[in-house]
Amino acid sequence: MNWWNTPPLYIVMVGFAGIVVWRLIPRRLSNARLIVQIAFFLAMSVLLLDGAVVPYESTRGYETTREAILIGSAKVLWWVHLAWALIGFVRIYLVIERKPREARLLQDLVVGVVYAGMLLSILAFVFGVPVGTLIATSGVFAFILGLALQNTLSDLFSGIALNLGRPYVLGDWIILSDGTEGRVVETNWRSTHLLTVAHNVVALPNSFLAKLGLTNVSSPDESHGLSLTVRLAPTKTPAAMVDLMHTVLLSSDAILKSPPPLVVVRSLDAVAIELDLSFRVANLDQRIRARNEIFDLVHRHSRSAGLSLAMPPSASISLTNLPSERAVAATHFTAAELIKAIPIFSALTDGEQEALAATATVRAYRMGEVIARQGEMLPSLMIIRSGVIVRQRGDDNGLQEDIGHLAPGDFFGETGLLAGIGETAMLRAVTRVVVYEIDQQSFAPLLHERPEMAGDLAAILSARISASESDTAGQRQMSSKFTLHKAIQTVFRAAPFRRGMGAVERAP
Structure with missing residues (x-):
């Protein structure tokens, strides 16, 4: 062949x-x-x-x-x-x-x-x-x-062991026993690369990584637990302070509500009551925001309840040097303090802010009471002195979904007071709520004396509406400075609104 x-x-x-x-x-x-x-x-x-x-x-x-x-x-x-x-x-x-x-x-x-x-x-x-x-x-x-090639082979076989053991996968956030932490962005034969909080990439040899203990905070899910310690002056019972800290956690939008957060009394002495606040966040990126928000809410709720933070523990503080209960106790938020902290009133002078605070009245709402429905216009500005309010919006099935919470120092109704715009969500009292109320009759004299202030208020209100989460066509149309300026002028030329019904008293 x-x-x-x-x-x-x-x-x-x-x-x-x-x-x-x-x-x-x-x-x-x-x-x-x-x-x-x-x-x-x-x-x-x-x-x-x-x-x-x-x-x-x-x-x-x-x-x-x-x-x-x-x-x-x-x-x-x-x-x-x-x-x-x-x-x-x-x-x-x-x-x-x-x-x-x-x-x-x-x-x-x-x-x-x-x-x-x-x-x-x-x-x-x-x-x-x-x-x-x-x-x-x-x-x-x-x-x-x-x-x-001893070191290289050590990294090689350590990489094989880490891949077979699967202690982490790409995208997981890990914390090493030496304090290094970051998100796994790459793994190869030689090393594992972590993206740190500072947005730097750290290359760790696999042999080094295999010798250290690590915690995978992304497993079994991305949620992460945090704990904060709060020290309060012992001017009230521990049970009352535990309830107050539960209110703090309830009013936070940065933490998860399931599993429910916990408040534990850590210690009690003549100087302070220490409480541990344990909660979870959706992912590690929310840690800083959640901690900052909780600390802010602790201060605001404590102040609204007449409590003050305790001094730091120190062996040099003797019982004879401790302040009296009257000196330790904090005062409630006043209407003038809250008004000065509201951005839309930054155009007012100190005297005008004080005069406006003098016209504020106090209104109380029961737990579960609906304060305003979605689309309802409130002709008064409400500044929360104490309590928690939830903002809810209905879905296509008619169910109400929580979209945020309001705590002491927050306010609502400014769009109705100034521009005649309805609320973008339903407002419901989660706890007993006490607010300072400023109606249009009280605010009208200031605007009549200073007509140019309408332009300043329109600019501030436009920025606030644009930064909100509302996406309705009406809100988008009313978010321009020119439109809001015209609306403010129209509202305050109209006849005065009648005060709302309910138990009202003059603010202190």
């Missing part, structure tokens, strides 16, 4: 054709590439069996040179296609099992083993090289190379 008309030649042609076709298929079509690999591998296997060529046996020595080259080339191509088919199966398995983190390291490891096996098989069955002797001889070089 002529050498150009033998099965090995066809095998070589099929093998090269398979390589060309496989290269032409885009990488994104991994399933198609695997099918092509398997098809050409099976075709080559059939041709090998038809030509009585066994790829895992050494080449016989009685073939001619041309036949030996063809048979050797056919075996090499067969082993190459076998390796590619095995690698294709591994990649498809990783995709189906949805293991993107293991895909890189495990795939590299398997590919390396497959290619090493293919190379040894070609040396043994095509070129007749004594592989056993080669492996034994290479052991000495492997020992020398291992000593030279």
Whole structure:
């Protein structure tokens, strides 16, 4: 039989054709590439069996040179296609099992083993090289190379152990025992990269990471627990202070309400009552915002309840130097203090703010009472002195969804007072609520004496409406400074609004 008309030649042609076709298929079509690999591998296997060529046996020595080259080339191509088919199966398995983190390291490891096996098989069955002797001889070089690459190999095998153990995945936030923390953004054979809070990337060798204890705060979910300690002067009972701290946590929008936050009395002495506030946030990015908000709410609610923070613990403070209960107790928020803290009244002078505070009245709402419904216009500004109000908005099914809370020092009704715009959400009292009320009759004299103040108020109110979460068409239309200026002028030219009904008393 002529050498150009033998099965090995066809095998070589099929093998090269398979390589060309496989290269032409885009990488994104991994399933198609695997099918092509398997098809050409099976075709080559059939041709090998038809030509009585066994790829895992050494080449016989009685073939001619041309036949030996063809048979050797056919075996090499067969082993190459076998390796590619095995690698294709591994990649498809990783995709189906949805293991993107293991895909890189495990795939590299398997590919390396497959290619090493293919190379040894070609040396043994095509070129007749004594592989056993080669492996034994290479052991000495492997020992020398291992000593030279000891640190690199340590990182390599530590990376394999970390990937198999799965203590973290890409995107998890981890905290190491030495205080280093960050989000895992990359992991490879040598190191793991963390993105820190300062937005820096820290590369940690895998061997170093494997020796340290780590805490994965992203598992089993992204929520994270926090705890704060608050020290209050012991002017009221611990039970009253626990209720007050529950109100603090209830009014926070930065923490999770499920599981419910906890308040625990930590210690009690003549100097202070210490309370631990434990709560959870949705993710680590909310930690700073939640802590700042809780501290702010503790101050505001404590002040509204007539409490003050205790002095820090110190051995130098003796009982004889302790302030009296009357001196320790804080005063309630006054209407003047709250008005000065409201941005929309920053255009007023100190005297005008004091005069406006003198006209404020006190109104109380029961727990669960609806203060204003969505779209209802309040002709008075309400400044919360104590208590918590929840803002709710109805969905398509008519259910009310909580969108925020108001605490002491917060205010509402400013859009109705100044521009005649309705509330963007329903307001409901979560606890007993006490507010300072300023109506249009009290505010009108100031605006009549200073007409230019309408422009300042319109600018401040426009910025506040634009920064709110409301997205209704009416709010967007009324958010311009010019429109608000006209609305303020129109409201205060109209007839005075009648005061609301209810128990009202003059503010102190």
